[in-house]
Amino acid sequence: MEKITSPYKWGMVIDLDRCTGCGACVVACQAENNVAICAKKEINEGRNMHWLRIERFWVGEYPDVRGRFLPVLCQHCHDAPCEPVCPVYASYHNPDGLNGQVYNRCVGTRYCGNNCPYAVRVFNFYDHEHAWPKPLDNQLSPDITVRSRGVMEKCTFCIQRIRRAKEEAKGEGRLIRDGEVQPACAQTCPSEALVFGNMADPASRAARLARSPRRFRLLEHLGTHPSVYYLKGGGREHV
Amino acid sequence: MKKTWLVGVLVVIMIGVVAAGLALVYFLPLDLRERSPLQPIDFSHKLHAGTNAIPCLFCHRSATRSPVAGIPAVADCRACHQFISPDAPEIRKLMGYWDRREPIPWVRGHALPDFVYFPHMMHIRAKLACSTCHGEVAAMERVTRTASLKMGWCLGCHRQHKASIDCWTCHI
Numbered sequence: 001m002e003k004i005t006s007p008y009k010w011g012m013v014i015d016l017d018r019c020t021g022c023g024a025c026v027v028a029c030q031a032e033n034n035v036a037i038c039a040k041k042e043i044n045e046g047r048n049m050h051w052l053r054i055e056r057f058w059v060g061e062y063p064d065v066r067g068r069f070l071p072v073l074c075q076h077c078h079d080a081p082c083e084p085v086c087p088v089y090a091s092y093h094n095p096d097g098l099n100g101q102v103y104n105r106c107v108g109t110r111y112c113g114n115n116c117p118y119a120v121r122v123f124n125f126y127d128h129e130h131a132w133p134k135p136l137d138n139q140l141s142p143d144i145t146v147r148s149r150g151v152m153e154k155c156t157f158c159i160q161r162i163r164r165a166k167e168e169a170k171g172e173g174r175l176i177r178d179g180e181v182q183p184a185c186a187q188t189c190p191s192e193a194l195v196f197g198n199m200a201d202p203a204s205r206a207a208r209l210a211r212s213p214r215r216f217r218l219l220e221h222l223g224t225h226p227s228v229y230y231l232k233g234g235g236r237e238h239v
Numbered sequence: 240m241k242k243t244w245l246v247g248v249l250v251v252i253m254i255g256v257v258a259a260g261l262a263l264v265y266f267l268p269l270d271l272r273e274r275s276p277l278q279p280i281d282f283s284h285k286l287h288a289g290t291n292a293i294p295c296l297f298c299h300r301s302a303t304r305s306p307v308a309g310i311p312a313v314a315d316c317r318a319c320h321q322f323i324s325p326d327a328p329e330i331r332k333l334m335g336y337w338d339r340r341e342p343i344p345w346v347r348g349h350a351l352p353d354f355v356y357f358p359h360m361m362h363i364r365a366k367l368a369c370s371t372c373h374g375e376v377a378a379m380e381r382v383t384r385t386a387s388l389k390m391g392w393c394l395g396c397h398r399q400h401k402a403s404i405d406c407w408t409c410h411i
Contacts, residue, residue, distance in 0.1 A: 092406065102406045102407075145410070163356070171360070171364060
């Protein structure tokens with residue numbers, strides 16, 4: 001069997017010193033990816049659908065309290081705990097270093113979601129045909145599947161945009177340029193806290209930022225080798 | 240004693256029949272989808288693309304640059320048929336759609352499920368002729384689907400051309 005290789009290893013850098021917790025990325029993700037909007041009942045049951053969430057922490061003692069924000073999305077781990085537990089190989093690793101989910105292959109065991117230490121996989125407990133009451137269904141993107149009940153779903157780094165950029169680049173006989181493709185969250189971030197790029201290209205903006213001494217990765221000690229790097233500190237913790 | 244033996248044989252036969260049935264469904268290339276649906280207007284590819292040699296891309300013009308090949312708008316039909324046989328009954332029907340400002344409700348014979356992404360332009364760029372996948376449309380009165388459009392059909396050709404077979408190429 002020939003090994004499939006790729007000139008791309010997609011990754012992201014999230015600068016927590018820039019993040020203001022505004023939530024624009026969460027909204028952009030929801031709109032771009034046909035993520036269902038859940039009713040109050042479902043949210044109360046803890047069955048909300050989000051591919052990207054912002055964790056909020058309070059630091060310091062009263063009256064010197066500050067909010068800290070941590071956007072958490074699929075970390076696209078290189079040693080992903082969700083992949084080996086899928087009995088039908090719906091959760092798999094793509095040649096571009098992405099952690100994939102094939103919705104039509106998924107049978108809904110939810111093993112992957114339960115094995116994910118970042119809790120970023122969400123399950124369609126309900127049929128969401130009412131999530132987009134008319135005329136909201138007009139906003140559904142035709143480029144990606146509308147997931148049905150009983151299927152696990154997750155952040156894809158906006159694979160539909162990566163596909164489109166790849167096709168354009170292939171048509172011109174070149175590789176994707178740095179900054180040419182961005183997921184919706186990075187595109188919408190007003191403070192440019194999220195930077196997306198090709199980690200296999202050492203000159204890309206994301207790869208350069210990922211070499212910063214401020215970098216760390218979430219739950220690094222688990223050995224999941226995430227593709228998402230966070231930046232924090234550098235003497236600015238008090239700001 | 241004799242009866243239990245008989246019941247055992249019956250059970251084995253039943254299991255065998257069910258297994259054979261399942262194997263048949265699995266291995267036969269069952270394709271029950273409509274291959275040549277009836278269209279609201281008796282539009283003939285043979286007449287347009289064959290006899291009158293109108294290029295495919297004149298009508299399906301987005302095939303070279305977009306995922307969908309596209310079906311021509313009523314205005315495109317009208318551009319010719321204002322002058323070409325405007326009194327034929329089928330053309331009257333066509334003009335009726337124009338006058339009522341309605342799109343023609345063509346019925347799709349080639350339709351992939353929602354979870355499959357198929358880009359026409361990548362295949363046209365790879366110099367595949369329309370007939371590789373659609374058959375000799377220029378000789379068809381009514382379009383008849385010639386390919387199964389199953390996953391094995393896509394993968395067979397992708398392997399042959401060393402195109403991508405990663406799941407996320409087609410399932411996004």
